[in-house]
Amino acid sequence: MRNAWDLDPDFLTVNHGSFGATPRVVQEAQRAWQDRMERQPTRFMMTVLPDALRQAAAALGGFLNGAGTDIAFVDNATTGCNAVLRSLALRPGDEVLILSHAYGAIRNTVRFVTDRVGARIAEAAVPFPQPAEDALTAAVAAAITPRTRVAVIDHVTSGSAIVLPAARIVRACHDAGVPVLIDGAHAPGQVDVDLAAIGADWYAGNCHKWLCAPKGCAFLHANPARQADLHPVTISHGYGKGFLAEFDWTGTTDPSRFLAVTEAIDFHRQLGDAALRTRNRDLAAAGTACLAQRLNTEAGATGATACAMGTVRLPVADATPEHALAIRARLLQAGTDAPVHAMDGALWLRLSAFAYNQIDDYERLADIVAAAVREDTA
Structure with a gap:
């Protein structure tokens, strides 16, 4: 499905939630x-x-x-x-x-x-x-x-x-x-x-x-x-x-x-309509679980309150908005984008799952985020 978009193949796109991505046909x-x-x-x-x-x-x-x-x-x-x-x-x-x-x-x-x-x-x-x-x-x-x-x-x-x-x-x-x-x-x-x-x-x-x-x-x-x-x-x-x-x-x-x-x-209907939404939600859940396991932390929402975006708590001590921006900038430099927010005393990374994503995207994301966290806490 990635060929339906003009997405940069060298950039790990796991943030559909911020600005979407308009396919060629649209x-x-x-x-x-x-x-x-x-x-x-x-x-x-x-x-x-x-x-x-x-x-x-x-x-x-x-x-x-x-x-x-x-x-x-x-x-x-x-x-x-x-x-x-x-x-x-x-x-x-x-x-x-x-x-x-x-x-x-x-x-x-x-x-x-x-x-x-x-x-x-x-x-x-x-x-x-x-x-x-x-x-x-x-x-x-x-x-x-x-x-x-x-x-x-x-x-x-x-x-x-x-x-x-x-x-x-x-x-x-x-x-x-x-x-x-x-x-x-x-x-x-x-x-x-x-x-x-x-x-x-x-x-x-x-x-x-x-x-x-x-x-x-x-x-x-x-x-x-x-x-x-x-x-x-x-x-x-x-x-x-x-x-x-x-x-x-x-x-x-x-x-x-x-x-x-x-x-x-x-x-959207050609992609499956309700079936697409279910597929994206399930993929986001799998991606969130992958990242949470890799970082040994937790997911923000699961079950009925979860969607095609997932949040994972980052294992860092500094939970300020400034620190969140710094980590996101580090992710951009590493070739991906996942928003990081300071909420309720912790930093949470948000990922998205859409039709052009597969589970290996989140395995790759886990590698990048784990490296960023290691650099942050070194």
Whole structure:
């Protein structure tokens, strides 16, 4: 399968989770849209794009079990989360609930919107390592207070690679009268995503990671009841004309990344769809176990809360973010990339498994990481 991508054969690619990798067939589909646009830009933008964008949204909705009319394309999941959080009318004393393992960019967005009005951030402590679905749900429910105005919940945490029981958590929040924004940056194409079953008020997800769409292809799904007061980060000509009018046109950009999502969905299905996701998860589990055994440490998540990314604790004493960056830089110099995060008093390495990976990739990774750890502790 590696021939389907333009990946450097000399570089050990075990980090699909950060930026994905767009296969040649999807790149070709994007270029075809770009060629069509450049043959007559005005005609394309005015007469072709509106319907093509909605057709792409309908295809994505079909893949995620959500109505295309409730889906708007955005640059990335962070942009989608920004749109929701910056549309909220928060007041002094209000609380925005996030996970202790929330993605840094989203944490900063919550800081921004709460600092401006005198609101505050509340955290649900993620049990880690080896979290259980019951404990994850209970942690969120326990952190809700009468001042909680919205809960921002990761579907798959970035640093710790934990799959949260999204539908259960949404129900728990709704039972307490709290709306939910799901940060699904790592979910589409990696785990099963059923927007209708999850039932979140808003769901922001990336298509350029595990769905292999072009970079900058992401979406924001909004429940119809939550669309009236929802606005894109960039206010433009559609202001006040409705959800899709505001989001579908925020200014001139290259929409080919969105339109090529249909080819990305087709490619994902050709690779096996649900069977591919299961295969990737199983390979990540095997790779994680290989690395943990080699380092004589432990895995961060297994079983129902594990996904096609795995985390392994590094046997080092210095658990600072600066040390994490230094080790990652050493791995890059050695010809591979695996993010290293400082979490809960330890450093954790994250690996990914995708269609172009095999178990020998992780045996090779174990050699590289073991050498890096030996050099670090020498």
